[in-house]
Amino acid sequence: MRPFTLKQLRYFVVAGELSSVTQAARKLHVSQPSISAAIHQIEEATGLQLFVRHHAQGLSLTPTGRQLLTRARQLLRDAEGLEKFAASLGEEVGGELRLVAFPTFAPLFLPQLLRQFADRHPAVSLYCDEMTQVDIVNGLQQGDYELAFTYDLEIPDDIAFIPLYRFPAYAVVAEDHPLSEKDRIGLAELATYPMVLLDWPLSREYFLSIFSHHQLLPHVAHRAKSMDMLRGLLANGFGFSLFNTPMSAFNAADNARLKALALEDDAQPLTMGLACLRGLRLSPAADAMRQLAQEIDTITDVFGASSAVTSRT
Known part of the structure; x- marks a missing residue:
């Protein structure tokens, strides 16, 4: 196996990230043949096809090329770290x-x-x-x-x-919500009120699963894509929500108008x-x-x- 260099790996990584030899050459301020030669050398050395070449449409990584790209990035970062360590002389x-x-x-x-x-x-x-x-x-x-x-x-x-x-889950309502006089709440009673759901992948599934585990289905009246929007909707009386990160740690002004209620039912913590x-x-x-x-x-x-x-x- 003919060895390849860190410089050639760098050329390969940038070409893979940009899906283009031309753009990689422009970013690295080298010629296009230098990028192509580096990729060819690595493919020759490893026996792997790293890219699928598309005429006039650039490159796309093969599955093996994507795996090598992940490891090559880490190797380049390790090399950069070693260089900075040596330069720091004692850090x-x-x-x-x-x-x-x-x-x-x-x-x-x-x-x-x-x-x-x-x-x-x-x-x-x-x-x-x-x-x-x-x-x-x-x-x-x-x-x-x-x-x-x-x-x-x-x-x-x-x-x-x-x-x-x-972090255990808990309910959050506005201070003037009908449930705000309580300190604890059951999921069955909670599900009779509108819910404001944090609509992020996996997060929404987690919060909804707390109800489904008890054969309950909440009425999701509003969906929020950010914590600020979620707290704002709650503070203005649009329903309840479930949190798991401690509310006392938030600094948003609307938190002064929110109240946390412990859940009486079992809820899987995160x-x-x-x-x-x-x-x-x-x-x-x-x-x-x-x-x-x-x-x-x-x-x-x-x-x-x-x-x-x-x-x-």
Whole structure:
């Protein structure tokens, strides 16, 4: 096998991301033959077909090409991290760390966690996005992110999950809602009122399953695509909703007009934790973030010690 270089891998990754030799050459400021030669060299070395060539329509990755692209991205990030580590001459951790988090709880604790991490490891370049569960899983599988803070919602077998916090579901109504005088509510009574549903993939299925588990079907009167819209609809009397992230941690003004009601019926809690591609060797930066996140004291101020998961796998 003739070896291929990191530069050739870089050319392959950019061409795969852009589905075009021409655009890759333009982005990397090299000639188109250089990109084509790099792809050819990697295909020759591995014996794999990485792309399907479409006349005048660019390239599309083959299934094996997509798998190699995921690993190549990680290898390039490791190499960049090694370069930054060597340049730092003594910094414990360096390189780039790309994170993604679920939007309901990310604003509540992640900025504090990132601040602590940056203070400990100033040589690391941090990038963090917010996405719903389906996109988070896809981002991990495609190598766009090394770590994710997310829920244990339909985690596939190729994703490893470290539980951190367990959040029970509860009902939320406006302070002038007919149910606001209660502190606890049964699902059967709750289902007689209009529901405002957080309409995100998997999230909506989870909240509806709490009712279906008890052979109940709520009347979904409104659907919200953001937490701000959800809280606004609740505060203005459009119905009840189910939350699981602690409401006391939100800072939105409408929270002053909302009340939480404990559920009297059993409801499967969600567990928030760290996820990464199974079998992937974490970079030093990612491993340092994992260790920091597992120091429970760093985020119990937001979520409370009672929700911490004490046994981890």
